[in-house]
Amino acid sequence: MGDLDGKVAIVTGAGRGLGRVEAIALAKQGARLVINDLGTTSVGSGADEEPAQQVVEEIKAFGGEAIVAFGDVASWDDTAAMIRKAVDTFGDLNIVVNNAGFLRDRMIFSMTEEEFDSVIRVHLKGHFCSMRLATEYWRKKAKAGETVYGRLVSTSSEAFLFGSVGQPNYAAAKAGITAMTMAAAQAMIRYGVTANVICPRARTRMNDSGPYAALFAKPESGFDVYDPENIGPFVAYLASPQAQRISGEVFVVWGKQVTVVGRPTLETRFENTADAPWTVDALHQQLGPHFQQREPVLDGFSVPPQ
Numbered sequence: 001m002g003d004l005d006g007k008v009a010i011v012t013g014a015g016r017g018l019g020r021v022e023a024i025a026l027a028k029q030g031a032r033l034v035i036n037d038l039g040t041t042s043v044g045s046g047a048d049e050e051p052a053q054q055v056v057e058e059i060k061a062f063g064g065e066a067i068v069a070f071g072d073v074a075s076w077d078d079t080a081a082m083i084r085k086a087v088d089t090f091g092d093l094n095i096v097v098n099n100a101g102f103l104r105d106r107m108i109f110s111m112t113e114e115e116f117d118s119v120i121r122v123h124l125k126g127h128f129c130s131m132r133l134a135t136e137y138w139r140k141k142a143k144a145g146e147t148v149y150g151r152l153v154s155t156s157s158e159a160f161l162f163g164s165v166g167q168p169n170y171a172a173a174k175a176g177i178t179a180m181t182m183a184a185a186q187a188m189i190r191y192g193v194t195a196n197v198i199c200p201r202a203r204t205r206m207n208d209s210g211p212y213a214a215l216f217a218k219p220e221s222g223f224d225v226y227d228p229e230n231i232g233p234f235v236a237y238l239a240s241p242q243a244q245r246i247s248g249e250v251f252v253v254w255g256k257q258v259t260v261v262g263r264p265t266l267e268t269r270f271e272n273t274a275d276a277p278w279t280v281d282a283l284h285q286q287l288g289p290h291f292q293q294r295e296p297v298l299d300g301f302s303v304p305p306q
């Protein structure tokens with residue numbers, strides 16, 4: 001098969017969209033797959049085992065190995081059962097691709113508590129549950145003197161980079177996922193486990209209606225930039241032995257491009273020249289001219305301040 005021969009991989013939310021493509025890409029490299037999905041609608045309601053089952057059948061049809069782990073990624077018990085099922089069925093766990101999630105978009109001034117809580121829960125806690133339990137598993141193995149092969153791939157979004165005006169809950173969850181993955185990368189480097197973040201862009205039901213539908217539409221001819229298939233090989237690469245030195249990185253991935261996001265830097269420093277604490281006037285004297293010239297961070301829908 002390929003680079004991942006015999007490795008055991010969990011992909012969450014793999015019943016459709018990006019997760020399905022990523023699971024198939026891993027299986028084509030020889031990984032044995034645990035297909036998690038709760039089978040919800042795009043706003044997170046309902047539950048259906050069928051999408052996960054279908055992806056298992058697709059993988060088996062080309063000679064791969066896969067099982068279903070139906071469940072909610074943000075449930076501690078469901079995640080523990082999923083990890084147990086991977087280890088009991090295939091004998092180990094090597095790769096966890098966190099991908100499951102849904103949207104409940106609303107402007108900050110209209111968002112309900114429920115819209116906020118549910119999106120933070122599925123994305124941020126969803127990532128936490130499996131990262132927590134998988135890293136514990138790998139750490140225990142390492143402490144017992146066993147060889148560890150561990151890969152974590154988290155799914156963030158460009159929404160976290162610049163804010164996303166109609167998605168304050170989602171942007172916050174994706175920022176949290178990025179920070180948590182950085183912490184995991186630092187904690188796990190001594191065990192040889194890598195942790196990286198992808199910010200994908202692809203045509204799925206998340207964007208097949210609404211303001212971005214036209215951008216994501218399939219072209220009549222030529223390369224299909226937003227085909228979800230474009231993301232699969234990069235996830236398989238991050239999961240591979242060749243990517244051992246890549247950890248704690250954030251990538252924007254779509255079309256034919258992979259972009260490494262720069263590490264945050266401290267940009268402009270101001271220092272009080274007086275031998276005293278800052279005063280409001282002294283701050284304005286120094287910071288005022290700087291922010292007079294600086295462009296505010298805006299996305300395409302926002303109106304600049306006057």
Ligand SMILES: NC(=O)c1ccc[n+]([C@@H]2O[C@H](COP(=O)([O-])OP(=O)(O)OC[C@H]3O[C@@H](n4cnc5c(N)ncnc54)[C@H](O)[C@@H]3O)[C@@H](O)[C@H]2O)c1
Binds near residue numbers: 040071
């Ligand atoms: N499509 C894009 O352009 C894009 C851009 C940036 C980030 N993302 C991220 O990629 C990931 C996949 O999104 P997609 O576009 O493929 O959407 P999708 O709706 O096609 O797939 C998401 C899957 O997650 C499952 N799911 C939802 N809640 C779950 C839960 N509690 N437990 C288990 N499974 C659950 C759904 O059933 C669904 O199959 C998400 O994290 C999304 O935020 C997508």
